[in-house]
Amino acid sequence: MRPLLLLLLVGLSTAPVASYEGKPDMPLTHSFTIDSLGACQGISWQHGKAYLYGDREVGMIREFEWKGDSLLYTGHECRLTLNDTDVINHPTGLAIHGKLPVFMGNSVILNKATNQWKAIIYCIDWAGLQRTGTLDGGNLLNVIEDDACIQGTRPEYVEYDHKWYVATADYGNRANEVRLYDPAVLQHAKKTSEKGVVYKKFSCGPWVQNMQWIPEKNLLLLIQNQVEGRKWQFTYVDLKKSLESGKAEVVKVVNNIDRGDELEGFSFLSSLSKGVAVTSSRKGNVNFIDINW
Numbered sequence: 001m002r003p004l005l006l007l008l009l010v011g012l013s014t015a016p017v018a019s020y021e022g023k024p025d026m027p028l029t030h031s032f033t034i035d036s037l038g039a040c041q042g043i044s045w046q047h048g049k050a051y052l053y054g055d056r057e058v059g060m061i062r063e064f065e066w067k068g069d070s071l072l073y074t075g076h077e078c079r080l081t082l083n084d085t086d087v088i089n090h091p092t093g094l095a096i097h098g099k100l101p102v103f104m105g106n107s108v109i110l111n112k113a114t115n116q117w118k119a120i121i122y123c124i125d126w127a128g129l130q131r132t133g134t135l136d137g138g139n140l141l142n143v144i145e146d147d148a149c150i151q152g153t154r155p156e157y158v159e160y161d162h163k164w165y166v167a168t169a170d171y172g173n174r175a176n177e178v179r180l181y182d183p184a185v186l187q188h189a190k191k192t193s194e195k196g197v198v199y200k201k202f203s204c205g206p207w208v209q210n211m212q213w214i215p216e217k218n219l220l221l222l223i224q225n226q227v228e229g230r231k232w233q234f235t236y237v238d239l240k241k242s243l244e245s246g247k248a249e250v251v252k253v254v255n256n257i258d259r260g261d262e263l264e265g266f267s268f269l270s271s272l273s274k275g276v277a278v279t280s281s282r283k284g285n286v287n288f289i290d291i292n293w
Contacts, residue, residue, distance in 0.1 A: 025292040026234060026254045028277075030069045031284040037062065039280035042154075042210050042265030044094045049074070050267070052278060052286075053094065058086040059106070061094075061129075066269055069288055071276070080104075082135040088122055093154030093210055095166050101187040102126040103166055105146075105153040119146035119153035121168075123187045141187070148192035150175050156211040157183075158220060158239060165199055167220065169208040173228065176208060177201045178220070178237075178248070204248040205235065210265040213239075216272060219251060223266045223277075226255055232263040232277070259287075 034040070038056030045051075050064040050071050059080035064071035080088035093105040103121050110116045123142040124135065132139060146153040151172035158167045158180070165180040179201040181192060189197050207225040214221060218240060224233040234254040241249035261281040268275045268291070277287045 023252065023293050024236075024254070026257065026275075026289050027292075028257050028259070028287055028289050030288040032070060032286055033283045034064075034071065034073070034286050037285070040264055040278045040285050041091050041280070042093060043267045043276055043278050044096065045267045045269055046096055048270070050269070050276065051094065053091045055090045059088040059091045061091070071286060076130075076133075078129050078133050080135060082140055087135055087140065092152060093156055093168065095155035095157045096126060097157035097164055100157065100164060101141075101183050103155040103183070103186070105155050105168065107152050107171075117151060119149045119151070120144065121146050121153055121155060121186070121192070142189075144186060144189050144192060146192045148179060148198050150177060154208065154210050155181075156213055158211075158213040159215055160200070160239060160243060167211060167213070169204060169211055169222065171206075171208055173206045176204050176206055178204050178208075178211075178222075178242070180243070200243045202242040202246050202248060204237070204242075207233075209263060212266055212268065214268070214272065221266070222248075223263060225263060229262045230260055231255070232257045232259050234266070 037052055037054035040052055040054040043052050051061050053061040061078040063074045063076040065074055088106045090107050091104055092107050095103040102124050106120045108118045110118050121144040125139040128139040150170040152170050153168045155166050155168050157164055166183050167180050169178045170176040180199040181197050182199050185196040208222050210223040212221040220237045220239045222235040225231055226233045236252040238249040238251055261279045264278050264280050266275055266277045273291055275289045275291055277289055279285045
């Protein structure tokens, strides 16, 4: 019986759900306030720098360095304007990976009374934007209407079947999806409903504000609210299984962080053990979190 028992235990230890059962834990360790962001909409960690973006008087991005339990502003800011006109006024998601095209999302309100929005994805010259500080000078490469979406867009690069795609998700309370777009087709498209843009998709829960790809774990982290505009939720999803089944295959949900404000974004820093969550609040909008796998 002992060899059989050992075989059963080995089999259980390799099962994806068992590997992550009860983990990760995500204790919030430190909160502080960073001003001049407007309502912070997200954070992206790139080459040892944190880029926080928000909707101040214009859409903007600020660069920060990680020092101890804080993020220090480097003095470098980009304004998402073209000819002094606010273009990406409500930035939602920043997709950057290697030399692939860079995309940023935007949600434009069409009718406040009916809560009707239009989702747009911008292909931008990231190096040019960093150099000049605006979208002028050819840094805005293409404007794509995300009409394949249900409500909202929040681009993030993910890897599936040895190829990189731009994933995006909806912010709403019904029929939400995570969709994968082919970046080579997307960068030249006018609408995401065009042939060849959408590669695969799966249904997911409501109120997805942003996403974070975790290649070391083959997991997609959905950064969510528990109700519209309030309370934090982190949902870890097995991307491969979700794309194969057509629905989110959830590995772990973390919704026990006692915060009632609007979680907007999250990024790991230099490792998977430390991350930063950002909110749209005026105070306590930047929050360090330990991740215990």
